[in-house]
Amino acid sequence: MAEGAWKTPLWYQADLVRIEEVKKFASDIGIIFNKVPKIYHAWAELFEANKRPWLIAAVVGREWEYCHKIQAHLGKLEETWNALITERKLTGLDWPVLDSNNWKSVTQELEKEIQIRMAAVCTHLSSSKRPESFPDYVGQFLHATGESVLTSFIKGDIEIVKRLFPAYFFGCLKKFDELRPTSITPTDKSISQLRVAGASLLDLVCLSGYAKLFAELHSKKELWNAITDVWEKYLAAASPSAVPTFSAIANLTESYYGIAHRGLIRTQWTMTVDRVLAKLPRRDIVRSSSLIFTESVATHSSPLIRVFAQEDLGSLYGW
16 A cells, blocks of 8 residues: 555455465365375384284274265365466466376375275284273174275276175174174074074175176176185085085075164165176167067176166176
8 A cells, every 4th residue: 555545456456365375275285185194104013013003993993084074075176276366367476286086096006005005904903802881883893894895896997896895704704703693592592592603794795796796897807806805715615514504594584574673775776786787888779579578688798797687687686
């Protein structure tokens, strides 16, 4: 201001204020994507050095929540950044440079790292008694790992499948052993307990089957091999009652008049798979038995995919 009047244009003043805002925002982004994950890692390493597995689980659980909060707010972060930089007019100032297009990939990589740690922690905790004051991290991590395995199938990410599925496989077996009744008697209570315990085995069988489907969809035989390798090693060392146990649990669930334990979760998996198959290119064909009505079929080289992608059938095989 000079002689009672403003001499500096308002747009110039606005840019001087804006650059401070941009610098603060850039600093915050560095904290969100770099500093905070390192803090979580440091805590986990500290608890691991002190042999505190349940505290490691608490850290991993919080980091998983943190990662999903970032993903939920990515759009708002990008919107804020674009609004800050598009209005600037002074090019000679030291404006911070950020690649907002890279934030999504950074978050996805963080998510993968947490998934792998979560599966490892789940395996470690399965043989440890849970303190009464701690949540059921094993159950939470086992469910989250199952969801991650299905997502990896859909993406055709073989490396992540190899890292997650063995831990998920033995986690499901351990959960079944933990929940099943100690003595099988023909009572409603014991049968109900067995149905609840058997849900983890049905989850395992269901996801294992989807591996075959997505191996065909992506033409990646190695995806299916990653699953069969784990099964074959288990069955080679398991007792003769292993396969009959899986069969008995399946029959027990099929004969139950009601919604099976975790049945809604498996239904959600089915719907997710159906949505993926619904995106396949399709063509209309005329069956030999009818010259009037046409049928829409998926265009894919795999007969298995064409069957599961039928519009009137979908992938509703199983529980």
